[in-house]
Amino acid sequence: MNHGGFQMLEIPKEALFFAGKAFFEYRKKKGVKRFPLPDFYIGAQAAILRMDLGTRDESRYRTYFPTVNLICPKKM
Numbered sequence: 001m002n003h004g005g006f007q008m009l010e011i012p013k014e015a016l017f018f019a020g021k022a023f024f025e026y027r028k029k030k031g032v033k034r035f036p037l038p039d040f041y042i043g044a045q046a047a048i049l050r051m052d053l054g055t056r057d058e059s060r061y062r063t064y065f066p067t068v069n070l071i072c073p074k075k076m
Contacts, residue, residue, distance in 0.1 A: 019044035
């Protein structure tokens, strides 16, 4: 589905599995959330589909999805 230049994609099963693994690592590092954050699904999908990702939450994505090419706004 295409929305004005944006395309909605289904999350591949591999990405769902990867999101679960990343969330498990988050919990092992004493992360307090009890359910996967949307960031984990987004990061996993970008990693599996080899997509660039625009974000302001650079540290979380670099920690759990180091292979994803991040596009981050410059800090002022």
